[in-house]
Amino acid sequence: MMNDMAKVKVGDQLPTFIRKGTVDHWNRFAAVNYEYAPHHWDYEVAKNEGFDAPFAMAPLQLAFFHAILRDWMGQTGRIIGVSAKLKGPFFKDTILTVSGKIKAVDKRDRETFIDLDLAQIDDGDRSIAIGEARIAFP
Numbered sequence: 001m002m003n004d005m006a007k008v009k010v011g012d013q014l015p016t017f018i019r020k021g022t023v024d025h026w027n028r029f030a031a032v033n034y035e036y037a038p039h040h041w042d043y044e045v046a047k048n049e050g051f052d053a054p055f056a057m058a059p060l061q062l063a064f065f066h067a068i069l070r071d072w073m074g075q076t077g078r079i080i081g082v083s084a085k086l087k088g089p090f091f092k093d094t095i096l097t098v099s100g101k102i103k104a105v106d107k108r109d110r111e112t113f114i115d116l117d118l119a120q121i122d123d124g125d126r127s128i129a130i131g132e133a134r135i136a137f138p
Contacts, residue, residue, distance in 0.1 A: 008102060008105055010102055010103060010105060011101065013099065014102075015072060017097075018098070019095075020093070021056055021090055021094050021095075021096065022093070023041060025060075026056060033057070035059075037057075039051065040055065053091040054092040064120065065084055065098065068118070069116075069135060076137060077135050078137075080135060081134050084129050086128070088126050090120070095122065096121070096123075101117050110138060114137070115134050116135070118132060
């Protein structure tokens with residue numbers, strides 16, 4: 001967690017957020033969102049739909065962008081917005097690394113606004129998702 005926003009500068013990297021694609025993680029997310037589509041669990045169904053393996057839900061991948069931001073900024077800051085573009089499926093049993101890099105810092109009045117580039121890369125070095133975020137600190 002970042003404790004001193006005065007030290008934040010363009011080019012800084014956030015600590016990575018890493019998650020393995022497991023049915024345990026996906027099942028918990030599906031339970032909350034009532035998203036029990038068979039292609040997320042069943043190899044045969046996923047292959048019949050043109051995928052190499054079962055894959056994560058898109059909203060879960062967006063949640064991983066929120067997770068890296070919240071892990072880094074703690075409860076002090078607020079997330080203004082996050083956008084994402086999925087580039088490929090996050091397959092079961094692969095490792096996903098989520099990263100973030102500060103691209104702008106704007107200190108105005110009593111708040112500091114930080115813009116970030118976000119990325120998700122799997123253990124096969126495939127780009128799974130890219131995104132952007134804007135956060136603010138008092």
